[in-house]
Amino acid sequence: MNNRYIVIIALITLAMVFFVYGKMDASIVSRATWDYHKYLAISSAAPLFDESIPQPFAFRLLGPYLLGLLPWDIFQIYYIATILVALFLLVVFYCFLCSNGIRSNVAAVTVLLFSFNKYFFGYPVWNHFQINDLISLILLIALYWCMLRHNWSVLCVLLMLGSLTRETSMLVIPVAIIYLLESGAWRKEWIPFVISVVPGIVLFLFVRMTVPYDGGSSLWDAFLMHSSKLLSPGRVYALVINSFAPLVFVPVVLCEVTISFFRKRLHGLAFLLLVLGTALFGSNDERLMAPSFLIFYFLIARMLQDYFSDSPWLLWSIVLLVFPTSLDYVIGLHLLPNIAVMYTLSIISMAVISSLFLYRKYRLKAIANQPSVAIQ
Numbered sequence: 001m002n003n004r005y006i007v008i009i010a011l012i013t014l015a016m017v018f019f020v021y022g023k024m025d026a027s028i029v030s031r032a033t034w035d036y037h038k039y040l041a042i043s044s045a046a047p048l049f050d051e052s053i054p055q056p057f058a059f060r061l062l063g064p065y066l067l068g069l070l071p072w073d074i075f076q077i078y079y080i081a082t083i084l085v086a087l088f089l090l091v092v093f094y095c096f097l098c099s100n101g102i103r104s105n106v107a108a109v110t111v112l113l114f115s116f117n118k119y120f121f122g123y124p125v126w127n128h129f130q131i132n133d134l135i136s137l138i139l140l141i142a143l144y145w146c147m148l149r150h151n152w153s154v155l156c157v158l159l160m161l162g163s164l165t166r167e168t169s170m171l172v173i174p175v176a177i178i179y180l181l182e183s184g185a186w187r188k189e190w191i192p193f194v195i196s197v198v199p200g201i202v203l204f205l206f207v208r209m210t211v212p213y214d215g216g217s218s219l220w221d222a223f224l225m226h227s228s229k230l231l232s233p234g235r236v237y238a239l240v241i242n243s244f245a246p247l248v249f250v251p252v253v254l255c256e257v258t259i260s261f262f263r264k265r266l267h268g269l270a271f272l273l274l275v276l277g278t279a280l281f282g283s284n285d286e287r288l289m290a291p292s293f294l295i296f297y298f299l300i301a302r303m304l305q306d307y308f309s310d311s312p313w314l315l316w317s318i319v320l321l322v323f324p325t326s327l328d329y330v331i332g333l334h335l336l337p338n339i340a341v342m343y344t345l346s347i348i349s350m351a352v353i354s355s356l357f358l359y360r361k362y363r364l365k366a367i368a369n370q371p372s373v374a375i376q
Contacts, residue, residue, distance in 0.1 A: 001098040005108035021126045022333035036129030043068030054216025062164040063131040082128035102301045110301040116326040119286035120293045126331040136166040143172040152196035159200030168291045179267035227280040238285035246349035253357045268295040307360040
């Protein structure tokens with residue numbers, strides 16, 4: 001891990017926050033029905049509870065409730081806190097990658113590629129009232145990290161915090177079970193593991209039984225309402241392709257690396273499928289896939305390390321090639337003319353990025369197949 005890269009990540013991220021993503025104008029009338037008003041209501045009611053908030057928003061307390069306890073202007077608090085949390089998220093992700101065999105320069109590039117994903121990172125930065133989205137991503141990294149290290153006591157605390165943030169933190173429980181089974185550690189570790197997750201499950205259920213709410217959709221109702229999206233080609237495109245653009249086809253191009261990666265990490269594949277399953281309970285397709293960033297960009301980091309670490313200029317050029325896809329026609333300071341331009345830019349970028357990885361794949365294979373010259 002190199003502190004120089006942490007500084008680079010921080011500077012580029014701040015530039016993205018202030019000069020690309022910007023800050024949402026909450027006064028626009030058409031946004032009066034957006035979800036962030038529910039989080040503002042939680043903050044405004046703290047330390048009490050606003051009984052008019054529908055489920056599941058009423059249960060996502062951690063960020064909004066804590067910010068509501070602070071004695072300053074709530075709009076400024078949200079903005080400042082979101083910037084700090086966003087920076088912390090990227091630093092934690094960088095440290096996670098470095099601690100799992102990724103070189104510092106590759107980890108830094110991977111983190112920047114993630115920060116250019118307007119759905120996973122850009123939107124909650126722009127709509128700074130969605131601070132719970134960023135907090136939940138930090139908790140997912142930390143929970144996964146604890147799982148890999150079998151640090152069940154810390155996982156216990158983090159899961160309790162996760163139960164107060166967003167429902168996706170609970171996905172770590174089935175993923176950890178699969179991880180322990182595939183690693184052969186279940187027989188030895190299952191008791192401390194079960195003990196560590198029980199408090200989080202209890203708190204998750206307790207909040208939903210005691211915190212007042214008004215209406216909203218139950219999990220079953222939400223599933224019935226949104227699961228039909230799988231029958232819509234446009235919605236499926238948004239879920240499995242647009243969410244990860246422009247890097248989405250890289251795992252296909254380097255399918256050998258992808259197969260090797262998931263052969264050693266079946267729990268990672270299970271996690272991606274579980275995240276896709278949770279997307280069937282809501283309407284914001286790309287944003288609902290955000291938790292999958294952890295495994296997807298971890299895989300991308302492995303590929304960058306295998307195919308680009310020997311060429312720093314090519315490695316960093318990928319950052320420049322991915323940057324245009326951070327632009328959007330709704331969010332940000334520099335809006336694209338319309339959705340057609342956004343998709344055109346995304347498709348061009350996908351083609352260029354995929355072609356670059358394909359070139360490196362066959363270039364390195366050709367070099368490896370060159371006969372060595374014996375020294376006489």
